Amino acid sequence: MQKYIEKASVLIEAMPYLNEFHGKTVVIKFGGAAMVDPQIKKSVIRDIAFMKMVGINPVIVHGGGPEINEALKLQKIEPKFVNGLRVTDPNTMKTVETVLSGKINKALVSEFQKNNVSAVGISGKDGLLIEAKKKEGEVDLGLVGDITNINTKIIESLLASDFVPVISPVGSDKEGNTFNINADIAASEITIKLNAAKLIFLTDSNGVLFKEDDENSVISELIPDEIKLLIENGTIKGGMIPKVNYATKAVKNGVNSVHIINGKILHSLLLEIFTKDGIGTIIEEF
Amino acid sequence: MQKYIEKASVLIEAMPYLNEFHGKTVVIKFGGAAMVDPQIKKSVIRDIAFMKMVGINPVIVHGGGPEINEALKLQKIEPKFVNGLRVTDPNTMKTVETVLSGKINKALVSEFQKNNVSAVGISGKDGLLIEAKKKEGEVDLGLVGDITNINTKIIESLLASDFVPVISPVGSDKEGNTFNINADIAASEITIKLNAAKLIFLTDSNGVLFKEDDENSVISELIPDEIKLLIENGTIKGGMIPKVNYATKAVKNGVNSVHIINGKILHSLLLEIFTKDGIGTIIEEF
Amino acid sequence: MQKYIEKASVLIEAMPYLNEFHGKTVVIKFGGAAMVDPQIKKSVIRDIAFMKMVGINPVIVHGGGPEINEALKLQKIEPKFVNGLRVTDPNTMKTVETVLSGKINKALVSEFQKNNVSAVGISGKDGLLIEAKKKEGEVDLGLVGDITNINTKIIESLLASDFVPVISPVGSDKEGNTFNINADIAASEITIKLNAAKLIFLTDSNGVLFKEDDENSVISELIPDEIKLLIENGTIKGGMIPKVNYATKAVKNGVNSVHIINGKILHSLLLEIFTKDGIGTIIEEF
Amino acid sequence: MQKYIEKASVLIEAMPYLNEFHGKTVVIKFGGAAMVDPQIKKSVIRDIAFMKMVGINPVIVHGGGPEINEALKLQKIEPKFVNGLRVTDPNTMKTVETVLSGKINKALVSEFQKNNVSAVGISGKDGLLIEAKKKEGEVDLGLVGDITNINTKIIESLLASDFVPVISPVGSDKEGNTFNINADIAASEITIKLNAAKLIFLTDSNGVLFKEDDENSVISELIPDEIKLLIENGTIKGGMIPKVNYATKAVKNGVNSVHIINGKILHSLLLEIFTKDGIGTIIEEF
């Protein structure tokens, strides 16, 4: 009997969140360990299936994974990085695109299908979803692209037909040139242009941390001003900086909240959205 | 951490049910102790609010309660019963209708409103929802009515506008005569005519019992043929007989399942619909 | 033959009005003798049925009647008035609500049904139609309420499905507390929020009178400035003052005209709307 | 006061008819004296305007008039008749069409416009409304046509945009040949194909008569079997025979009723439709 009461109370706890997010669009950046470990991947997919079933519209933007490096190695293409950005020559671009859009993207679609969720995998080229141009800068990074426009019509069309869009972060210009797009940026820009309610980054850490190496030192809530301070005083550093910056841009452009959570925790997505404890870091406008 | 995992697993367990009932109409006969005890009433209302929020369309049919007898006593109307049916003279009818439609119905609407659920209280007279005629039979029961037709347009209109209809079981004919209608019958006939997915009777017992006085002897599942046998061999008796008969009629007319559950158990409605254990008795076509 | 020509000329006379009001919403405050005398009540209902049939959308707001005092007397509740306003303690409120929403409202619905008009009786609680709060002031009037908001969604939904809404003037706040609302105010505020074309008060006098006790001294047309003057110079007094004040507010908020007519004259409603003579007082913006 | 009561009673009498015909399509064959006498024409147009305003969809099919013979005379075309049918050579056809579609049709449209009714004049050629072929038979009648198909799309499109269609009875085949079509037949075939509720012939007599020369001997109601008998026994004769035959075909094809009334009686159309006395002859299926 006690078990029943607890079950009911979990459902009842979820109620205000179900109410709040019903019919809303939530963009999820799927990346890191959640893309690699099959167990975690399954759990994330199920969480997204749950969201879909209670009336939320999830939109997935995925990153790459170890398959890209394997494929490059096979082609004997030597990876080259400048300031942490992959220098993308035409051959690299072709391989990256093929693996992203032909392998990783379709594997995610299959996982959704297995959970009775009708997903459609597209790339940023389809319907010219991600319009891009060559990134400018001192160093020539080859086909690394900057987003110039997001055409959301294809996403809106898929959502209207009740599909879950799964997007690989490849962009192109109107002349058909292909560009490598950072998945975090793609996810934030799509969130903004869709006027979505939430953006969730699935990462490998518990959120934004006070102390770099203490996963228990998660900062639960942040506003843009605090982010600025924490970057200045060095608390936020490394790969977390761009993420919180995109988050800042998103909430300043009308997105209700951006969440940085640990994809490796089973059902972290569900808990973040449907329970009052939450998990990870939430970034909101003051 | 363990707590989190349990929370998530309750939600995940609910997933197939959320999926199955999304967009479906479920009729709930609200009666018995659930109408009297304010604590239970609150819990039932919250359960229905939950259903609404995950995309189910609940339709409520309520019975009377002690207020009716109080009002009759106040008017010095002596209750008179024949074979368990209240003989309803015009004065009794007026009092019954006034209390059902003006007091009990509106109090339920207020409870829903408190839970952010937009409810609209109507009676079977509104939009000629429950068309009825005087019950025929050896004994003249006065204004006790038999349903001749259900006009679901008003319910469909309210559902289309996302309201929860709360229905008091008063019927009328086209000449404007008022009839007292049994709430269990009203609920089943409305379920059938709406082509709803489910009908749930909130009662004061744990379901259909093997042994009348052993609340632990609940029969979990029944099909019409078994019901027939159990009535014949006397296992099902008394007030439970009409309920299982309406249930039989409902499942034979396309309703997926009829549930008889104990309204006094907190959140019995939620557990019955969203967990795999269920509670109470489910009646389905074989 | 002469008879035929006269019949035709009445229809032809009605033509411009039929044209003008087709598809328009007209709010009718149903009160006074028209609620008591069954003969008059029938005639008013038929007039409204006529309006419905020629494509006007009538919305009815009804007041109370002698049934309320009877019910209070039965409960031995002593009526208490301050400045003409009923002091409404919780027990009084319960009785008032029960009689308004359970008896008077449903009796009107039955009358419409008899005339083949599909009516739906609701109270201001349904769909939170009349949101209210406790009236402030020097004297504590108990549960007498002031309107804080009108949520017309339920009315619009009923009109869209071709029902005639019949509204009992009970309000509530979001916590589910119940308030007693003046029916004249409820009617005017609903008219304004619905952006209806007309508001008609059915009263027991022939309209606004020049001389209080001369029913033939009706003032046919009034504009807000004249109303102000006539109140200041004492021509308009007593219970007529609030009515003309609500009328002033309505026409200043976009309502085309407010009519004060004698509900006791047979078919006064039809004649006011569909003939060029009119009857009673019409209040319009200059 | 008595006057008021009578006015109201005429309106109340019209109520069931308003209700019955609201939203229905009624085809009116406009011909005879009603096309010639400007006074009568005005009255008929007003009646049709009334119908439009109370929500009926009138469709007008008009015949010719003295203008056709005048125009033929001007061109020195000698009229030639065989069995009462005009032999229509190409020159006659051109003149007939020009007068029907360019003069009579447009004059009717202007009359409607003056009464605030938005009318659109078309011929049976427009949108290939009346598809026809050369009438076969022993005698060659030239361009007299038989209807082979009615394409109601143009009428439905005009009705959907709230216009009154005014149709001149000229037909054509797919090769663009023009044919002279009998207006009574055109009206009946259009009524049938539109699935309209009523067809009304405006004629110069009071209806179907028992005695040819006694305008008071109108037969109020007829069914197809009676028509057959009355033709056989010679009661119905001459030009009335084809009218009652088209009427028979219409009611046997789902048209509720066909009316033959005297267009010369002022407002005969209004009285026939909106009063219980009626005027003229009504033909219905048994």
Next chain:
Amino acid sequence: MQKYIEKASVLIEAMPYLNEFHGKTVVIKFGGAAMVDPQIKKSVIRDIAFMKMVGINPVIVHGGGPEINEALKLQKIEPKFVNGLRVTDPNTMKTVETVLSGKINKALVSEFQKNNVSAVGISGKDGLLIEAKKKEGEVDLGLVGDITNINTKIIESLLASDFVPVISPVGSDKEGNTFNINADIAASEITIKLNAAKLIFLTDSNGVLFKEDDENSVISELIPDEIKLLIENGTIKGGMIPKVNYATKAVKNGVNSVHIINGKILHSLLLEIFTKDGIGTIIEEF
């Protein structure tokens, strides 16, 4: 094989124009020799049929032709002109209207029908499309009208149902008076009010000419400022002046381009719209 390649290249050349005008409305003033020579008329109709089939919405405004003078002569009405404008007394007006709306208009409709294009012929009176008043000025021109308003509802309704509207330039006021309207003005005002993409004048000359009598001296492109200059310096003169003035008004009111082309050149309409050479003069805002 060469032939195939040329065929394909014509189609490919048409592609950008097909794309540009798909779903756009194009108004065509049909006049001059194109109305007289049956061969040319056929070719123009086919061109318009082509436009319709590739998804353009053509709207036709036609002028008169020799039939008008023939009809006036028949009636012994002496034509009277003042400053090139026909003095239109009531009898002339009746004849002009009858021939325009009853003969020329319906003949065009038949031509369209023969080409499988569903056309509907209306006049400016229908649906009060062309509202007009008597032209003011020093000389009384009788029933020559000035346009006071264009009510495009009837055109929009016909386009929505996929019909080609064919319009005869007759206007009327709300009192039903008929006015003779210049077809060029009618075409430009309808273009402006419809917010159409293009207006095309089919004339008897190759376009606006540099030298009056040299049909090879066509000016291919003009902007309003140039037009002003060319009128001032006398290059543009006579009947071409009003045409270029209407064109100027049109392009200044949002019409993309106005074309003046030679209707006598076979398929000039097709070539002007679907090939890069064009033909005639195009007038655009700078």
Next chain:
Amino acid sequence: MQKYIEKASVLIEAMPYLNEFHGKTVVIKFGGAAMVDPQIKKSVIRDIAFMKMVGINPVIVHGGGPEINEALKLQKIEPKFVNGLRVTDPNTMKTVETVLSGKINKALVSEFQKNNVSAVGISGKDGLLIEAKKKEGEVDLGLVGDITNINTKIIESLLASDFVPVISPVGSDKEGNTFNINADIAASEITIKLNAAKLIFLTDSNGVLFKEDDENSVISELIPDEIKLLIENGTIKGGMIPKVNYATKAVKNGVNSVHIINGKILHSLLLEIFTKDGIGTIIEEF
């Protein structure tokens, strides 16, 4: 001038075809040399762009190409064939899918984008478009699949939003297993399920040939019975047999016509659809 007339006549010749196919769906199997030679590929894409612009809905199903063998070689996977069918082990499948869906598919999308046609590349996995199961048979071909169902919802959704769907022939079952699907079969089954008007196979030969090695011996028209005979007597052989068999199945299931044309002829698609000569072989039901 002669040039103009020829241009116009090509457009006029296209007219009946534009009319016939407007709004129709045409499935194009894109394969063979047309996938390899960049010049031909461009020309095919332009032809399809033309179709889109005149209101046809093209749906593209593409095959593989030399990229697949290159990729397999890179991975040192030895191709293995049984009866002309590739034995597809899991590694081969992964490589085939990646190249088809990630490289060839996205390159086609880019080509469309360059021609201003909004294309969306999907695989048969997306929205479970191509449901498949392991091919049964004597020899185990690994992951070669047979189509069990076509779910056209994703195609219909893309067409409704005006996108051109570009489909890579990979199927999956509900458990998420991936299967290699023959592109010709995929194209025919999709054509049938979409109820499309036409299916066009772009091949490397001029059509079905009378003499295998004489490209001038094309059979212009075939009906299913003739196909049966020509297979039996050995005229049709080799790889053409399955194509004509799918064609037979398609036309027997309601597809109007199937075309086998030479993709290497520039604009063969345009000429086949929009000229009266046609090119290649057309297969229709008798």
